[in-house]
Amino acid sequence: MFNPDQIARKNILALKPYSSARDEYSGSDGIFLDANENPYGTLNRYPDPHQQKLKTVISQQKGISPENIFLGNGSDEIIDLLIRIFCEPGKDKILTLTPTYGMYAVSAAVNDVSLIEIPLDKQFQPDISRINPVLDDTNCKLIFLCSPNNPTGNCLEAESISTLLSRFKGIVVIDEAYIDFTTQPSWCRQLTAYPNLVVMQTFSKAWGLAAARVGIGFGSAAIIQLLNKVKPPYNISGPNQEAVLQALEKGRQNLADILAERTVLQKALGEITAVKKIYPTEANFILFEVADASDTYEKLVLQKIITRNRHSVVRNCIRVTVGTAEENKTFITALKTILA
Ligand SMILES: Cc1ncc(COP(=O)(O)O)c(C=O)c1O
Incomplete structure (x- = not known):
């Protein structure tokens, strides 16, 4: 059974995460003199670092438990966190299938992580025979798949994705930023079947909230725990959590x-x-x-x-x-x- 701790960086496993004032006391009643906040104003308090209200609503709408949900400052933050958690700088690699979304390569470069790029075939589908040798490379920790793919617009064939999920010993990240525009089902349904699967979605596209910077990562509880350990404590601002809550109540308008x-x-x-x-x-x-x-x-x-x-x-x-x-x-x- 896949265990993300076996491929995570040792320093991340050993890390004692920052404990915020809101971690130490999470009740909502009382006189709050614990977080060096300003007692005056409307935006004066730190937001819920665990975004519990938001995760509860997402959980209800998606039918996925909150322990399998991570919220990032856009999916871009999740891409960076995954690379930081699983890839040793100067040693490990990620695989992308090109042409695709540019941030996988940028985040890899920022983290001094090598990029293996394999072109999609003429139909913009994964070329499994070319990908196969990379699946045995133990330094390759993450495969980023984008479906529907940016900039080509097509979904990647389910059979190829299943093959990669079954054969790869690292994590397969499926970026579903554009999932609301297709009739194809989300890979979220396969989370229990594949413990090495992470699905990313975002409020930036169909939900019309690009300015709010909120992305979702769905994955096993073990992977989500690692993401929570490493993220900045207040990565989603209060007004942005509220904006997403309101949008979820109304539904995707346009x-x-x-x-x-x-x-x-x-x-x-x-x-x-x-x-x-x-x-x-x-x-x-x-x-x-x-x-x-x-x-x-x-x-x-x-x-x-x-x-x-x-x-x-x-x-x-x-x-x-x-x-x-x-x-x-x-x-x-x-x-x-x-x-x-
Ligand atoms: C495939 C893909 N993933 C992720 C993103 C970024 O999403 P977010 O706004 O949630 O960071 C984009 C933005 O264009 C994208 O095309």
């Missing part, structure tokens, strides 16, 4: 509109003959190919329309996020003139 607009945008792009290829998407963005992505990107910027030039990772491709109906119309009109 998801249907975004999905409908995605179809409109795909159709409109399809009608522009100079758009050479539109990749299928299960996210809130579309990757498309033109003759010269850098030129098109620059010309869009001149019209104050900002897309993402992905030429460096997928030749002559631009990634466009689904905006409002009006924003998308303006974008399509501009693109038509630029490519005419």
Whole structure:
């Protein structure tokens, strides 16, 4: 049975985590003279370091126990914490399948952890035969999979993910930042089947709370305990915990509109003959190919329309996020003139 303590860094296992004033006394009644807070104001008190209220609501909505839930300052914090907990600087490695989200590589570099990059195949799917040798590398501690993948927009095949989860002796992290935009099921359902699985989701996309910086990590109680041990005590601010609680009460407001607009945008792009290829998407963005992505990107910027030039990772491709109906119309009109 997989035990994360066997692959965690020794200094992390030995670490005595910081004990905050709120850890030592967690009741809500009383005169609080313990945390050197200012007695005046509305934001004067430190927030709940364990985000218990928020985790209870997430737990109810997802049907996952709070002990299997970690909340990070965006999923970006969870990526960094996982690398810090499991990878020895200057020695260990992580594996990513490219092209993919850039923060896995950045966090690895910040932590002096080597990056193994294996390209996805022509359909942007994992190439298991190329990945196989890495699975035996005991210094490779984490595999980051992104599904739906950024910037390609597709989900990774379930069979390949299962293969990696079964064969790899380290942790497989599935980044589901865009899961709400696909009909594919979340890998959260497989948490009990695979003790080496971590699923990340975020409130930054379908929930419209990118400014609040709240990401979720789902995993075994043992992995979540390690994350809690290492995180800064008050990593999610009080107002941001409250913003997420309110959003959870209301539900995802504009998801249907975004999905409908995605179809409109795909159709409109399809009608522009100079758009050479539109990749299928299960996210809130579309990757498309033109003759010269850098030129098109620059010309869009001149019209104050900002897309993402992905030429460096997928030749002559631009990634466009689904905006409002009006924003998308303006974008399509501009693109038509630029490519005419
Ligand atoms: C695949 C993926 N994961 C994670 C993130 C970052 O999420 P968060 O805002 O929760 O840090 C992004 C942001 O674009 C992303 O594309």
